[in-house]
Amino acid sequence: MATLLGEERRARLLEILARDGALRLDPVAEQLGVSAMTVRRDLDDLEAEGLARRVRGGAVAPVLPRPFGERMSTRSASKSLIARKALDLVPATGAVAFDASSTSGVLLGEITARDLVVASNSVQNAATARRRPGVRSILIGGELEERTDSFVGAVACRAAASLGYERFFASASALSSSGTSEVSLEEAQVKDVFAERSEQTILLLDASKLGRTSVAQGLDWARIDVLVTDLDPADERLDPYRDLTELR
Missing domain, CATH: 3.40.50.1360 (Rossmann fold)
Incomplete structure (x- = not known):
């Protein structure tokens, strides 16, 4: 089960994706004060849940139907x-x-x-x-x-x-x-x-x-x-x- 810190980190990644539509791995890792590998694992988890789509060097928000x-x-x-x-x-x-x-x-x-x-x-x-x-x-x-x-x-x-x-x-x-x-x-x-x-x-x-x-x-x-x-x-x-x- 993810720690609270991990949950907060992933929530922040989702906020960035909702705001900008995409994020780059290294700048976001620096912003969050964690390693690029940690952000990469978080993005992999979000992709598995259908909440992000991994691309080279980062991720983009999935294009989904929304009300x-x-x-x-x-x-x-x-x-x-x-x-x-x-x-x-x-x-x-x-x-x-x-x-x-x-x-x-x-x-x-x-x-x-x-x-x-x-x-x-x-x-x-x-x-x-x-x-x-x-x-x-x-x-x-x-x-x-x-x-x-x-x-x-x-x-x-x-x-x-x-x-x-x-x-x-x-x-x-x-x-x-x-x-x-x-x-x-x-x-x-x-x-x-x-x-x-x-x-x-x-x-x-x-x-x-x-x-x-x-x-x-x-x-x-x-x-x-x-x-x-x-x-x-x-x-x-x-x-x-x-x-x-x-x-x-």
Whole structure:
């Protein structure tokens, strides 16, 4: 059984992974005042529990389905910055789609429109849109995915396809050189329909999701018109995507 010190150490490692999305072995060992070997054993234990994924030189947080409230409470400063950078991309009139991501929800909480239809497959995001001035909110229903609090499935896809959108505002579980990926095929399918029915797709993504993949292939780069992150567009972490889309 792990000692209290070991439990505290692993809890700290989980805090770092939740905050940053990844950690490097040697800096964290120095920060915690233990050997790299000790941290390596801790990370092995966390990986065995499904709480971390080991990579060369450290670990990354696993890409897992999480409920809306839990996602909304993480990396809040990054989401607020992304929302500010994307706010002028939301039109005042017409129709737009927002996915079930918490980052989209933060942006929705900032918009002001004149006559804008907002469609979302998230109860929380649809409720936020309903409270915004000049917005008509439409909830895209279907089968509730309880792990993510989003509506998915055939009914959701048909409902999403029943409108045409000027822009689709979406996040993703992960982003790599091949495009986005999601925690489930059902999540990816609804976003694919939204993107298909939209003139432009705006991807809202914090830096912790860059260079990663999840289980279901999402949107390829040909369908992503703008990438809005919490990084300066000149940041070298965005270099792999610089020639693929517009960066903000």
